[in-house]
Amino acid sequence: MTDTDNTGGGFHVLMRIIRMALEYRWLIAIGFVFIVGASIFQLFIPLLIGNGVETVEQIFTSENPDTDALRWTLVTIAGMLLGSALLRGVFTYGHMYISENLAQRLGYRLRMLYYEKLQRLSFAYHDRVHTGDLLTRGLLDIEGVRAFASRGMLRVVYLAIFVGTGTVLMMREDWQLALISLSFVPIAAWRSIVARLQTSRGWRRYQEEMGQLTKIMDENLKGIRVVRSFSAEPYELVKYDISSNEAFNRAYQLVTVRATNLTFITLAFFGAMSLVLLVGGLKVLDEANPFSLGQLAQFLAFMSIMQNPVRQLGMVVAGWARGATSGKRLFEVLDQVPEIDDKPGSKDLVITGGVLRFEHIDFAYMDQFGDEQVLTDVTFEARPGHTIGIVGPPGSGKSTLAHLIPRFYDPIAGRILIDDQDISEVTLASLRSAVGVVEQDTFLFTTTIDNNVAYGDPWAEHRSIESATSNAQMGEYVERLPSGYGTLVGERGVSLSGGQRQRLSIARSIMLHPQIIVFDDSTAAIDAATEQRIRAALQEVTADRATIIISHRLSSLMHANEILFLEGGKIVERGSHAELLEQGGKYRDLYELQIRPEDDNFQTKGEV
Numbered sequence: 169m170t171d172t173d174n175t176g177g178g179f180h181v182l183m184r185i186i187r188m189a190l191e192y193r194w195l196i197a198i199g200f201v202f203i204v205g206a207s208i209f210q211l212f213i214p215l216l217i218g219n220g221v222e223t224v225e226q227i228f229t230s231e232n233p234d235t236d237a238l239r240w241t242l243v244t245i246a247g248m249l250l251g252s253a254l255l256r257g258v259f260t261y262g263h264m265y266i267s268e269n270l271a272q273r274l275g276y277r278l279r280m281l282y283y284e285k286l287q288r289l290s291f292a293y294h295d296r297v298h299t300g301d302l303l304t305r306g307l308l309d310i311e312g313v314r315a316f317a318s319r320g321m322l323r324v325v326y327l328a329i330f331v332g333t334g335t336v337l338m339m340r341e342d343w344q345l346a347l348i349s350l351s352f353v354p355i356a357a358w359r360s361i362v363a364r365l366q367t368s369r370g371w372r373r374y375q376e377e378m379g380q381l382t383k384i385m386d387e388n389l390k391g392i393r394v395v396r397s398f399s400a401e402p403y404e405l406v407k408y409d410i411s412s413n414e415a416f417n418r419a420y421q422l423v424t425v426r427a428t429n430l431t432f433i434t435l436a437f438f439g440a441m442s443l444v445l446l447v448g449g450l451k452v453l454d455e456a457n458p459f460s461l462g463q464l465a466q467f468l469a470f471m472s473i474m475q476n477p478v479r480q481l482g483m484v485v486a487g488w489a490r491g492a493t494s495g496k497r498l499f500e501v502l503d504q505v506p507e508i509d510d511k512p513g514s515k516d517l518v519i520t521g522g523v524l525r526f527e528h529i530d531f532a533y534m535d536q537f538g539d540e541q542v543l544t545d546v547t548f549e550a551r552p553g554h555t556i557g558i559v560g561p562p563g564s565g566k567s568t569l570a571h572l573i574p575r576f577y578d579p580i581a582g583r584i585l586i587d588d589q590d591i592s593e594v595t596l597a598s599l600r601s602a603v604g605v606v607e608q609d610t611f612l613f614t615t616t617i618d619n620n621v622a623y624g625d626p627w628a629e630h631r632s633i634e635s636a637t638s639n640a641q642m643g644e645y646v647e648r649l650p651s652g653y654g655t656l657v658g659e660r661g662v663s664l665s666g667g668q669r670q671r672l673s674i675a676r677s678i679m680l681h682p683q684i685i686v687f688d689d690s691t692a693a694i695d696a697a698t699e700q701r702i703r704a705a706l707q708e709v710t711a712d713r714a715t716i717i718i719s720h721r722l723s724s725l726m727h728a729n730e731i732l733f734l735e736g737g738k739i740v741e742r743g744s745h746a747e748l749l750e751q752g753g754k755y756r757d758l759y760e761l762q763i764r765p766e767d768d769n770f771q772t773k774g775e776v
């Protein structure tokens with residue numbers, strides 16, 4: 169996968185969001201009807217005010233006025249004004265409701281697409297990108313796009329229709345006054361463009377700073393025990409304060425640009441209004457000119473109702489800038505092509521015997537620190553009923569090797585086969601259901617024990633859950649809990665020890681009866697006696713399956729049929745326990761160090 173940015177500039181991003189919104193055509197069509205309705209009834213208001221003032225003017229100026237008729241006309245106009253205002257309200261409500269509804273649907277869709285993408289992105293991507301950053305994009309950036317859809321998309325159509333029709337109507341009345349009325353529009357447009365340019369980069373930086381804040385808080389909460397035990401709260405506070413200040417200053421800058429923009433536009437608007445009053449007033453006073461007081465009132469009323477939409481222009485522009493920035497950051501993730509995915513036409517893995525074979529595997533993590541090779545020419549075979557033990561110094565590549573089996577990463581050379589099928593050619597789902605990896609770092613979800621154990625098979629019978637938990641030597645403990653298997657674990661649940669968590673994690677993996685099961689240092693937190701009991705209990709489960717045990721503790725893997733000693737990513741020694749002792753190499757040294765002093769007579773004890 170590449171991190172290349174193919175999302176294009178702000179305009180392309182906004183067009184892409186609009187294209188996504190256009191999928192809700194019906195909603196947009198209804199929204200459009202509401203917009204037209206709202207504009208028409210809004211525009212009726214100044215016309216009616218103008219007519220009303222004209223009628224009053226006639227009452228005053230006519231020499232022999234039919235005042236009763238004129239009064240009725242006035243009452244009718246007032247009634248129509250009220251009706252227009254009501255209908256304008258109804259249509260505006262509809263248009264705002266539709267805009268929000270559309271925005272929420274778009275937000276929901278983007279959230280689901282984003283979450284679905286997070287499920288598929290490869291581990292290499294997650295290694296590169298911090299969780300806090302991904303969280304910010306999934307929350308704040310989606311909100312930015314949603315806000316653009318809600319306030320920037322349909323509203324701009326409304327503004328265009330409203331201002332456009334208003335202009336035509338005013339031009340028909342008096343083109344000179346109309347031009348003066350609209351003289352603020354170019355100023356507003358120019359200021360808005362300037363603001364857009366000033367804020368677009370600012371929004372991006374702001375979103376990044378919010379990502380940084382999320383990162384710091386995320387790490388602080390995850391590492392809360394380290395923070396407390398090192399009394400590092402003041403340091404953490406300062407760190408957060410610095411980042412928070414950066415975000416604050418950025419937000420302040422953005423608000424300043426927006427406020428300046430708005431002030432400028434409003435000032436230009438009132439400047440134009442003063443001119444209309446002056447020039448229009450002079451026209452009314454000019455007896456040679458047929459321009460009436462009612463027409464002047466109409467112009468002023470036009471301008472008054474335009475004030476709000478024009479002010480909104482500034483907000484719309486800010487919404488565009490944020491929408492473009494947020495959309496770009498979202499699409500950067502959505503456009504990532506998962507490195508590890510089903511190849512076109514790949515078939516499900518078919519287990520015939522359950523033989524796993526590594527053939528000359530080389531591997532390197534392609535990260536920002538380079539592409540140093542972590543595994544070199546690793547070849548071995550794990551047959552059903554057999555156990556392969558992997559031992560070696562820290563960083564020798566043991567976990568990496570384990571992660572290649574379910575294709576968390578792909579090797580750079582060589583092949584991994586299960587029953588002679590290249591694992592890169594089969595579907596990921598079928599591969600991962602055949603391979604169970606019990607990790608050293610156990611993760612439990614905030615839910616009940618039975619839900620955690622049955623995570624891979626939510627429809628599992630309770631009997632199977634109990635049996636897996638008992639095999640992992642957790643059955644008795646769970647049954648003693650007041651709510652038994654219904655006890656909540658995870659962040660808000662009962663606190664489990666490291667070893668208990670590992671045992672639940674073992675239960676979760678063996679529940680699925682994987683054909684190949686890998687224990688990656690997954691008993692490190694379990695005492696040797698319990699570990700032996702687990703191994704004895706699992707003997708039946710693993711009798712016809714290939715088992716790989718990675719461990720620093722020799723007693724965990726001395727019973728394996730073949731033991732691989734990894735160093736610097738290469739298998740430097742291999743053989744059974746007895747053969748390796750015989751060889752008198754690194755394995756023997758380790759044995760001398762770990763076991764010999766307390767167990768001179770392993771042969772009988774190790775074969776549990």
Ligand SMILES: Nc1ncnc2c1ncn2[C@@H]1O[C@H](COP(=O)(O)OP(=O)(O)OP(=O)(O)O)[C@@H](O)[C@H]1O
Pocket residue numbers: 295533535542560561562563564565566567568569
């Ligand atoms: N996600 C990763 N991205 C980049 N490099 C990594 C990653 N994971 C491990 N490495 C590097 O690969 C090498 C092998 O790591 P690995 O975790 O496989 O060793 P290990 O033998 O399992 O170590 P340990 O016994 O400490 O668990 C190390 O140098 C490590 O720094």
